[in-house]
Amino acid sequence: MDSTLAALLDDTWRGLVRAAADRRHPWRTPVLATVAADGAPNARTVVLRAADPATRTLRLHSDRRSAKAAELARDPRVTLVFWDPRARVQLRLRGRAEVLHEGPEHARAWAATPAAARRDYATRLPPGTPIAAPEDVAHGDGAAHFAVIRVRVMTIDRLALAAEGHLRAGFAWEGDEPRATWLVP
Ligand SMILES: Cc1cc2nc3c(=O)[nH]c(=O)nc-3n(C[C@H](O)[C@H](O)[C@H](O)COP(=O)(O)O)c2cc1C
Structure with missing residues (x-):
């Protein structure tokens, strides 16, 4: 891989690792897009909790x-x-997600979730259920509803805006080695 592209990729992963640890980092709250049952796109803001370059x-x-x-x-x-x-x-990352309801990674993540945040998973009714009034939200135990979403990154499209010329690079993994290329912005 071109050494500048390799440096950009390293910088990208370093940024993701930093963002997961820093509440003020703008990459801390990406938009996650999925495919709904009817084939339409769906998207929402989420918090990036961890990033691991070694396992992508x-x-x-x-x-x-x-x-x-x-x-x-x-x-x-x-x-x-x-x-x-x-x-x-x-950054536009494409990947494959796995939803974990149990296992060591799930247990570690739940153990590290503070009480205030645990409440988010403790609503008696599933998220998105219509209710008559905002106060009609009852809470129980959140542990049973907590899920870890683990995303394995398959491609990265990185666009850097600059007055002297935008810079766009693409990275894709088929095996362990990434294919990297410059792209027309
Ligand atoms: C700044 C911000 C961070 C959020 N973080 C999360 C999150 O980490 N996990 C989550 O499930 N929802 C999070 N939400 C709420 C989601 O955007 C969304 O409203 C909710 O999860 C329901 O999405 P769904 O019906 O598509 O599953 C966050 C919302 C905002 C505004």
Whole structure:
């Protein structure tokens, strides 16, 4: 791989790792796009909880009863879009998601989830259920609803905006080695 492309890829993963640890990093809250049952796209903001360049995986958390979890069970293909307005860099990551309801990764993630955040998974009714009034939300135990979404990254499209010329690069994995190329912005 061209050394500049290799440096860009390293920089991209470093940014994702930093974003997962830093609440103020703009890449901390990407948009996750999925395919709905009717074939239409669906998208929502999520929090990036972890990024691991060695395994090319990202970790997200959600409620296993959510629409996104059902969509991923049907079709694991996802796109995640990140935008950093200071660095002026957009990332579009495509990958395959796995929804975990148990196992060591799930247990570790739940153990590290603070009490206030656990409440997000503790609604008695599934997320998205119509209710008559906002106060009609009853809470129980969140553990049974907590899910880890693990995304294995298959392609990265990185666009950096600059007055002197935008820079776009693509990376794709078939085996362990990425194919990298410059792209017309
Ligand atoms: C800043 C922000 C961060 C969010 N983070 C998450 C998250 O990490 N996991 C999650 O399931 N929903 C998160 N949400 C809520 C989702 O955007 C969405 O409203 C909810 O998960 C229902 O989506 P669904 O019906 O497509 O499953 C977040 C929303 C905002 C505005």
